[in-house]
Amino acid sequence: MKRLQLEDLSKQLGYSKTLISMVLNGKGNQYGISKKTQATVLDAVAQLDYAPNRFARALRTGKSFFVGLIVADIANPFYSKIAKNIETVLLTKGYNLMVCSTDENVEKEMKLVDMMINQQGVDGLIIASSCNNAEFYQSPRFAKTPIVFIDRVIPLHKANYVVIDNFGGSAEVVNKLIDEGARNIACLSITPSYISTIEDRLNGYKEALQKNNIPLDKNLILNINFENIYRDVLNGLLDLAAKKVKVDAIYSLNNHLATAALKAIKENKELKQLFDKTKHACFDDVDLFDLIDKPVLSVSQPIEMIGQNASSLILDVIDGKLTNHSNIVLPTNLIER
Amino acid sequence: MKRLQLEDLSKQLGYSKTLISMVLNGKGNQYGISKKTQATVLDAVAQLDYAPNRFARALRTGKSFFVGLIVADIANPFYSKIAKNIETVLLTKGYNLMVCSTDENVEKEMKLVDMMINQQGVDGLIIASSCNNAEFYQSPRFAKTPIVFIDRVIPLHKANYVVIDNFGGSAEVVNKLIDEGARNIACLSITPSYISTIEDRLNGYKEALQKNNIPLDKNLILNINFENIYRDVLNGLLDLAAKKVKVDAIYSLNNHLATAALKAIKENKELKQLFDKTKHACFDDVDLFDLIDKPVLSVSQPIEMIGQNASSLILDVIDGKLTNHSNIVLPTNLIER
DNA sequence: TATAATATCTAAAACCTTTTAAATTTTAGC
DNA sequence: GCTAAAATTTAAAAGGTTTTAGATATTATA
Structure with missing residues (x-):
């Protein structure tokens, strides 16, 4: 069964391909095709399930x-x-x-x-x-x-x-953490960090600290390689623990980081003990935050x-x-x- | 800057469009174009970043x-x-x-x-x-x-x-639940159930029960409408509770059902009390199962x-x-x- | 050297639309 | 009834590729 094309319609209807094409493209009035003819064409075509060849059309029209x-x-x-x-x-x-x-x-x-x-x-x-x-x-x-x-x-x-608004949203959530009493807020960031979203969120974090007169502690910013998120987060947190850096909140700049952190803390005994009461915040809101035992403060994006x-x-x-x-x-x- | 096309190449190279097209399509040998000419064409074209018009090609070749x-x-x-x-x-x-x-x-x-x-x-x-x-x-x-x-x-x-293998995987997981001592296994299914995956999983559930001589209790099968999963799951479980149906495991036929059940049990006090020790199984494995406190037995699909x-x-x-x-x-x- | 066979290459058709420019039909004016 | 103008309709070109059939150039044969 060969595909129907303009030529066939033309023969069946007794009108030129030009006219039929014009009518089908809604340009009947523009080109002065009589209402009656337009109706005839549309009626007939409706029954034949003709569909123009996409590629011929694209070729011609660009x-x-x-x-x-x-x-x-x-x-x-x-x-x-x-x-x-x-x-x-x-x-x-x-x-x-x-x-x-x-x-x-x-x-x-x-x-x-x-x-x-x-x-x-x-x-x-x-x-x-x-x-x-x-x-x-x-x-x-x-x-x-x-x-x-x-x-x-x-x-x-x-x-x-x-x-x-990555910058604003990030500053807002960090402000909230500070309002709730947190002062030593670890920030899980990701490399490559030239990606604007991460950069802006990190700047939002810094802005909120500054506004609240909290000095920036570079030890608290962990740069996680995006190809090995879980491993790097685990090691990063263990490193913080080893250095005995005080941490009362963990702020993850995206959901992958947050889930990795939650998983690491759940599965590693040392981390579990150390970070059991630590607050969690995350830029990005995912369904699983509703299902875990820790309350995660999150920034939802209007996806x-x-x-x-x-x-x-x-x-x-x-x-x-x-x-x-x-x-x-x-x-x-x-x-x- | 107009897009380069075969015509332009033809003029620049001094060969016909036909020949160039043949060479570019790897049909040089087939059509007996000399090796030397083929090399000349390929070299020249490589520098001009010509790309054939997709639509013209599609129109011609189908x-x-x-x-x-x-x-x-x-x-x-x-x-x-x-x-x-x-x-x-x-x-x-x-x-x-x-x-x-x-x-x-x-x-x-x-x-x-x-x-x-x-x-x-x-x-x-x-x-x-x-x-x-x-x-x-x-x-x-x-x-x-x-x-x-x-x-x-x-x-x-x-x-x-x-x-x-929805049937086999489902039978396997239910068998496992039974091996672990469960006998009253609630099954969260979904409508429309004519979707073959769900149908097969449900049959796998039934098969496993039969094989273990456990009579099928229709009260234990909850049909959840896919448009209101959370609400229906919540009501379904509450209904089981009201009827005082004994349940020692909840088997969800997909991940949406499982997360809804977990959430319902977490958020509703009555359910929480009743189903706190209940086992969970799910057809489909999702990351969040690693992050929650309950161990979920799951079937992972080779996506x-x-x-x-x-x-x-x-x-x-x-x-x-x-x-x-x-x-x-x-x-x-x-x-x- | 002329002819046949072979190796290379090319002109033109085909793919199916849309659009331009022109042809045809109808209506209006006298 | 004839011409001009307006209203409809259509033939043909164009879009850029691939492929068929044929042309030209080259080599081999006699």
Whole structure:
């Protein structure tokens, strides 16, 4: 059974391919096709389940109706939730989503961007970039394709962003810890730390300390390598214990760090004894915090809104509805337990 | 800066578009292009970063190099992990992944399948179907496009499957509970239960009881609506409590049910008192089980392998390497804590 | 050296739309 | 009833690749 095409419709209906195409694309009035003819065509086509060839159309119009999404890891729930929301918005507008993961590998990111824009012809790209230099994105090769950066900021002024207030949210949660009496707040950070979210959260931490006249103790900041989170967190905490550094709260800059810390403290006897009463705070809120015995103070991110805003924004840019670059900063929400 | 195309290369190199196209597609030898010419072309093109127009190529060849993935919810970590693995395999073969979620809505699923195959022209489709009737997939409209069903079986004999052994894994975990002395095992199931995974797990539960000569007590099977899991689980457990049904283990047929049960028992005083010593088992293993105080007996699914097998399989089918349908059943793994 | 066979290479068609420019039909004006 | 203007409709081009069928150049044969 061969696929139906315009030619077949034309023969069956007795109208030219041109006319049928115009009507199907909703341009009947614009081109002065009589109402009666339009109705005839639409009625007939409705019964034949004709669908235009996407590639022929894309070739002719230069529009693919694809939007690309590039993130560090689509298996990370944070990003997969964003993907879900993007997908939902796109689908209502007839667009489809093409997904790729970079594994935090900058080389791979650049390859993927190049592939999506120059080979696969997406109409727009949404990306949580792991890139620390902006030059790449300023290449004239990418100038024509709309890009929206999400989650992470890169040092590029003229760009569209949808991010959350990492600095503010972080300062807020640390302030809260201090209000509750904590003064020696260990901070679990992550490398590579040039990723803007982590950098901003760390700065928020420092800001809150300063505001409360608490001197910054560098011993309290642990830099965890993202490839060996559990091992590094365990060792880091054991190290603090060995140095007899006083700690009355542990603030993790993301959920992976927090779960690693909780697990380490649960499984290691020495840590369990030492940090049993220690408060926990985490930037990012995950379901499991409701299920464990320790109350975790957390910062919840408006994940859904990132996806919704990013997809609406990219569609607006694609449709040329935006003249200036748009920078959206979403607020976080403190969750007490 | 206009995009480079075959015409430009032809002018610059002094060879025809035909020849260049042949060489770039690795068909130089096949068409008897001299080694020397091939080298010249490849060298020159390497410096010009030419990339063929995907749509022109797809239009001409009928191959899109897209594979579609349809799941209930891409934000569900189970499916997003599968997606990640599929994506990785596809990328090495020059394919891209197009993702859509059905939200367990059969209507939506059918629309998406139709869209992907008839409009968007994917070369193959991987799908975790929520569909309970096979007729739809037997439509001749889909006959040309390779389909691989994952996770869930639909009543369709001639089809490619990559699933896990839900029946066996379920029987195994229930057997283990019984070995440990449990006899009154509550089973948290989910509706719609026509989804094959749930059905098979429930049958595994029944099988294990029968094998151990434990009569099936229908009071112990709670059917939870998937749209209100927490509320239904809470009420279900309270109901058991009210009826004074004896329960010495709670077996959840998926991770959502298990977390809901754990949360309900943690937050509700009556349940907490009653089910404090109750054992927990769950089909599906999630990280949080390592972080809570109760030891959960769980069945881990080889999620990565589902993605890897499904993507390798779909590529084989696309390439015509397979003559028969392939049915892959992956084993589960019991995790004790 | 002329012809046949072989090795290289290329022009043109095909894939299926959308859009431009032009043709045809209808209506209006005298 | 004839011409001009307006209302509909259509033929043909364009988009950029791959592939078929054929052309040209080269080598071998007589």
